[in-house]
Amino acid sequence: MILGQGVLHNNLVYPLLRRFMDQGWVTRREAAGERGQTRLRYVITAAGRRELVAKLSAFSDQDARSSDAFRLRVALFQLLEPHIRESVLERRNTYLRGRLQHLQMLEENFPLNRYAGEVISQFSAETKSELKWIRRLRSAENSQKMEAANA
Numbered sequence: 579m580i581l582g583q584g585v586l587h588n589n590l591v592y593p594l595l596r597r598f599m600d601q602g603w604v605t606r607r608e609a610a611g612e613r614g615q616t617r618l619r620y621v622i623t624a625a626g627r628r629e630l631v632a633k634l635s636a637f638s639d640q641d642a643r644s645s646d647a648f649r650l651r652v653a654l655f656q657l658l659e660p661h662i663r664e665s666v667l668e669r670r671n672t673y674l675r676g677r678l679q680h681l682q683m684l685e686e687n688f689p690l691n692r693y694a695g696e697v698i699s700q701f702s703a704e705t706k707s708e709l710k711w712i713r714r715l716r717s718a719e720n721s722q723k724m725e726a727a728n729a
Contacts, residue, residue: 595620603629627657635662642669652715663719671712678705
């Protein structure tokens with residue numbers, strides 16, 4: 579599993595690796611295995627890294643609605659320029675603030691039974707928690723900028 583994306587099967591991985599090799603994004607080398615067998619080792623190329631960074635840098639409003647798309651980018655923030663990281667954080671923050679307003683509107687304007695109220699309450703708590711996390715990420719970014727400026 580990669581960042582909660584589920585199990586990757588050979589029928590998915592190897593066709594992708596072939597496509598990435600055809601594009602020049604990945605190279606394949608033979609390497610000795612632990613028990614003397616030959617293993618194939620795949621390595622990202624400079625062109626592959628540029629493509630990865632370009633794909634990660636493209637963070638649309640639709641991506642901002644996806645927890646998985648957001649978390650993937652945060653997990654790989656070290657590959658992204660500071661202004662791209664801030665853009666990702668801002669887009670997700672904007673989406674979450676809108677989501678929280680929508681949830682509050684539901685609570686205020688619709689008669690919710692016990693279970694529906696529990697769901698709304700849980701979504702609200704998760705949204706508030708993620709907004710707090712984004713504030714921590716931004717704070718860490720700002721601290722890093724200040725350290726770099728003082729160095």
